[in-house]
Amino acid sequence: MNGGQDLGGMHGFGPVAPEADEPRFHAPWEKRVFGLAMAMGFTGTWNLDASRAAREALPPGEYLTSSYYAIWFKALARQVEAHGLATADELASGTVSTPALPVKRVLRGEAVARLFAGGFPSDRPVATPARFAPGERVRARRINPAGHTRLPRYVRGQVGTVEAVHGSFVFPDTNANLAGEAPQWLYTVRFAGRDLWGDAAEAGHAVSVNAFESYLDPVDPEPAA
């Protein structure tokens, strides 16, 4: 979606502000939100793409003025409520008044180290060969889905060059809706800074994104000069 999360190329946010000796968390509640988001994700009621979609669904004004873990908290509470795992009254009061729903699995403390050191890979096999090869020129499609997508606005409609084919991965745009993993080939596509930003581009600047196959159209080779 064209939401508050799609920030590439925007102006006006001011300087980057690194913090010396920054702690991992800035308040006790941030730790709890982090842990809760990880643990609830593990229940399999939703997936990582759905969680990103829930965060992006905050109105842009709210997204841009909320701290990072506040965004996580708001999205998590919405997901819990939307899936019927708890009611708004329960979340407001902290008091349980409705029965629990069954969930697929629960993350146990003793399993955390093993599971998180192993990770949760998102590569999946596909039956079809990759459509594009390194060196090919491609155009990022002009898509504007109201739902989740991982093609940022600043590359849509722009022509770049395929640099790498990474294998096939879960497609976020469907997975976020719990509509299936529908894996696709994933590419690194490199864009010249000048093609993205025109005269504003710094010299010798290039940007690449990881783009799923359905984000891309072929471009006829440039005629030889």
Next chain:
Amino acid sequence: MAHDHDHADHDHDHDHSHPASELSPMELRVRALESVLVEKGYVDPAALDALIETYETKVGPHNGARVVARAWVDPAFRAHLMADATAAMRELGIGGRGGEHMVVVANTPEEHNLVVCTLCSCYPWPVLGLPPVWYKSPPYRSRAVIEPRAVLAEFGVTLPADQRIRVWDSTAELRYMVLPMRPAGTEGLDEAALAALVTRDAMIGTGLPRTPERNA
């Protein structure tokens, strides 16, 4: 309280025993959420403690620094790292959530690499830990792709004008780590001493490795 526990290293900010009236509205709302999720059996309090402990104290840039130092001293490891970073890092016992599909990009005199996630906060957790606030915040996410040299200048990094800048926007589940160039004057240093020169920012691309102190 179900998640009462004793973390001597950070009990200064562990205020679960304070009366509710002293807590911020966010603290109260998060507590309510946690209470409900635990009581309903969706969340094991021991899992929360293990997750927080892991990502607050165990996983961090020291992991990435080990990878970089090994790549500086071991050409075969470096070749493996560039070809299949996930597998090469596994050789060092490094991997997991947020780094299932690692890619390492190496700086050269011709090209400097910079990693960003314009859409959220994708960051290679197993090698760098959880990202700093600036990495997740709008100024960096908006500007890294359009004016990386200006962003680098704010980090105190000025690159030669003829060194190209390559920005990697982490828009899928690949996670990027920058392999910085080994600083000059480090020929005599062992792997541990080299790792101590590798900063978090050097592995994001917003910094360069430290240079060894003279006479060290």
